[in-house]
C-alpha cells in the first residue's frame with residue numbers, strides 16, 4: 277500500500293502492530309466466522325484490551341490519546357482479516373457509536389457507555405434507519421414521549437449492525453407529533469430495558485460475519501439521563517455523526533480493494549491459458565493498471581479528507597466525494613477481479629467472491645451513492 281505524508285513514524289509503528297495482530301489472531305478464523313455468520317464478541321474485548329478501539333479517543337475517556345489518523349490506520353488494517361463483516365462490526369463501534377457518545381454525551385454517558393465501549397467491555401449499535409425511513413432520516417417515526425423522569429420509546433429500527441449482540445443501542449427518535457428535522461432526540465437504550473427486543477436477525481448477501489438486526493421498542497422506558505446530546509437536536513447530531521462514518525466506509529472500501537487487487541495480481545501471474553500467464557495479455561494488464569490508478573486516486577482523496585478531519589474540519593462535500601468514489605472504485609475492482617479469476621472467481625473457495633459481495637454494501641450503507649451525489653451537487657449547483 278502506498279503511503280502519504282500525513283502518517284509519521286509513530287503511525288507506521290501502530291500500523292505494524294495492528295497488522296501483526298490481525299494476521300495472527302483474526303485472519304486465520306475469517307472463513308469459519310463467515311460460515312457461522314458471526315464473529316465472536318471476544319474480538320471486541322481483545323481489541324479493547326490491546327487499546328485498539330480507543331486509538332483516536334482521549335485518555336480521560338478511556339482512549340489512547342492518538343489522533344484521528346490512528347483510527348484511519350485501524351480501519352485499513354482491519355481489512356487484512358479478509359472479512360468485511362468483522363471490519364464493519366468493529367467499525368460501527370469505533371466510528372459510529374463512540375464518536376457520538378464522545379462528542380455529545382454527558383459525563384455520566386461517557387462513564388457508563390463510552391469508556392466500556394472503548395475498553396471492549398460493552399458493544400454498541402446505532403439505530404437510525406427504520407423500515408420506512410432510510411435515506412430520508414428526517415422521516416423517522418420512532419417516538420419518545422416524556423413521562424416524569426423517563427422517556428417512553430415506541431418504534432422499530434431496521435438493518436442495525438451489531439444489533440443482535442449489542443449491550444446498548446443509540447436510538448434516534450422524535451417527540452410525538454413532531455415532523456421533519458425538528459423534534460428529533462437521541463437516547464442510549466440498554467439491552468435489558470423492558471420493551472427493547474431484537475425482533476429479527478437479518479439474512480444478508482455479504483458482510484456475513486457481522487450481525488444485522490431489526491430492533492423493536494414497545495413502551496420501552498429509559499431514564500431521562502440517557503438522553504444523548506440536546507433535546508430536539510438529534511437530527512443535527514446524526515448529520516455530524518455520518519461524516520466520520522462515511523470516511524470510515526471510504527477508507528475500509530479502498531483498503532479492501534487494494535488487498536483484492538494484490539491477490540488478483542498474484543493470480544493472473546500464476547494462471548496460464550494459451551501457453552502463458554493470463555496477466556501477460558495486454559487487455560488484462562491494462563485493466564489492472566486502470567484499477568490500480570483508481571485505487572491510488574481514491575486513497576489519496578481519502579487521506580486528504582482524513583487530514584482535514586484530523587485538523588477538526590468535517591467538510592460534507594469532500595467526505596461525500598470520498599465515500600462515493602471509494603465505494604464505486606471498490607465495487608469496480610471487486611467485479612473485475614471476479615472476471616480475472618474466471619470460473620474460480622465464482623466459487624466460494626477464493627476470497628475474491630467475498631470482496632464482491634461485501635463491497636456492494638459500501639454503495640448503500642451510511643448514505644447511498646445517490647445521496648452522496650445529492651450532497652455534492654447541492655454545494656455545486658445553486
Ligand SMILES: Cc1cc2nc3c(=O)[nH]c(=O)nc-3n(C[C@H](O)[C@H](O)[C@H](O)COP(=O)(O)OP(=O)(O)OC[C@H]3O[C@@H](n4cnc5c(N)ncnc54)[C@H](O)[C@@H]3O)c2cc1C
Nearest residue numbers: 402403404405409410411435436437640641642643644646
Ligand atoms: C448490511 C447493512 C448494515 C446497515 N447498518 C446500519 C446501522 O448500523 N444503522 C443504521 O441506522 N442503518 C444501517 N443500515 C441502513 C443503511 O444506512 C440504509 O440502507 C441506507 O441509508 C439506505 O436506506 P434504505 O435502505 O431505506 O433505502 P432507500 O432510502 O429506500 O433508497 C432506495 C433507493 O432510492 C434512492 N433514493 C432515495 N432517496 C433519493 C433521492 N432523494 N434522490 C435519488 N435517489 C434516492 C437510494 O439512493 C436507493 O438507491 C445498514 C444497511 C445494511 C444493508
